[in-house]
C-alpha cells in the first residue's frame with residue numbers, strides 16, 4: 361500500500377512537518393524538487409550519520425571496524441560523509457577503489473571483495489596500498505601472488521569462504537549457498553589447504569577469513585549459522601598453527617521497506633558479541649543497505665494519469681533506469697505524496713515512461729487522486745538506487761542531492777543527453793562497402 365508516513369515512521373529521516381509536507385531536516389522535499397527538477401534522489405546526512413553510528417555502537421563491544429559496502433551507494437558526497445565518521449570502504453572494482461580514494465578514504469581502510477578481480481585491478485589495489493583483498497578462488501590467490509611477486513610486494517589477503525548457509529532472502533541476492541559463485545568451499549579441506557598456501561607464500565601476508573551470505577537478511581538465524589561455521593574454521597586453522605588475525609563478517613543486515621524506519625542493530629550486535637567476544641580475532645563488517653537505504657528517497661512527478669480498462673496507471677518521470685529494484689527483484693518501495701498523506705481513491709500502478717511492461721515502481725498501490733505535476737516520494741531508495749541507474753531509452757538518470765543541516769547540496773547533476781552523445785563516435789559508415 362502507498363504508505364502515508366505514519367506513526368511507525370516517526371523516527372525516520374523523512375517525516376511530515378506541521379504543514380503535512382514530507383520533509384527532511386526541516387526542509388520540505390517539494391522545495392528540492394522545485395529547485396533541482398525531477399526525478400531526483402535526496403539523501404539525509406543526519407539519517408546516514410545516525411545509522412552508521414548506531415551500527416558502530418552495536419559492534420563496539422567486539423571492537424569491530426566498519427567498511428561501508430559502497431556498492432550500495434558510491435556517490436562521493438556519501439562516501440566522504442561515511443569516511444568522516446570513521447568508516448572504511450568495502451569495494452568490488454577498480455572503479456570503486458578510485459571513487460573511495462577520490463572521496464578521501466585511506467587505501468589502508470579499504471577491503472577489496474568480489475569473485476573476478478582483474479590483473480589490472482589487483483595491481484591498482486597493491487600500488488595504492490590496499491588494506492585487504494578478500495580472495496575467492498585458488499586461481500585468484502595465484503594471480504595476486506604472481507602480481508605481488510612481480511611488484512616485489514607483500515599482499516594482505518583473506519579468504520572469503522562459502523559456508524553453505526541459505527540466508528532466506530531473494531534468490532538473486534543470496535550468496536551463501538554452495539551453488540552460488542561466491543567464496544571458497546569449507547567442505548573438505550579446500551579452504552584450509554588454500555589458507556595454508558597463503559601462509560607459505562612469501563608474497564602474501566595472510567589476513568584471515570571473510571564471509572558474506574547475502575543481502576536484505578531480516579532473520580538472525582542464518583547469520584548465526586554462517587558465523588559459527590566461520591569461527592569453527594578460524595579456530596581450527598589457528599590451532600593448526602596458522603595466523604588468523606582477522607575475521608570479516610560481511611554485510612547483509614536488512615531494512616524495513618514498509619515503514620522506512622531505521623534498522624535496530626542491537627540484536628545483531630549482541631549475536632556477534634556472544635559468538636566472537638574473547639575469541640582473539642579482530643573483526644570487520646561490511647554493511648551497505650542498512651546504512652543508506654532508508655535515508656534516501658527518489659522524488660518523481662506525475663506526467664499523466666491514465667485510466668485503463670482494468671486499472672489506473674500513474675505515469676511518472678522516474679523509471680526503471682532510475683530505480684531498477686522493483687523490475688529486477690519485484691522489490692516493494694513505499695510511495696507517498698509530498699504535500700499531504702492523501703486518502704486513497706483506489707489501486708494504481710505507478711509506472712515510468714520506459715517502453716517495457718516491466719517498467720514499474722509500484723504495482724497495485726492504494727493511491728489518492730493525482731494529476732500531472734503532483735510530486736511523489738519513492739521511499740527507501742538510498743541503497744542500490746542511483747548506483748544501479750542506467751541510460752536505457754537514452755534517459756538521463758536522476759540527479760542526487762544531500763540535505764545537511766537543513767540545506768540541500770547537489771552531489772551529482774544528471775548527465776545531459778549531449779554528455780552521452782559527445783562521448784560517442786560514428787565510424788566512416790558513408791564509405792562502407794555495402
Ligand code: LLP
Nearest residue numbers: 429473572575576611612646647648649744
Ligand atoms: N559485502 C559483500 C561482499 C557484498 O557482496 C555485499 C552486497 C555487501 C557486503 C553489502 O550487503 P548489504 O549490507 O548491502 O546487504 N542490488 C541488490 C543488493 C546486492 C547486494 C550485493 N552484495 C538489491 O538492490 O537488493
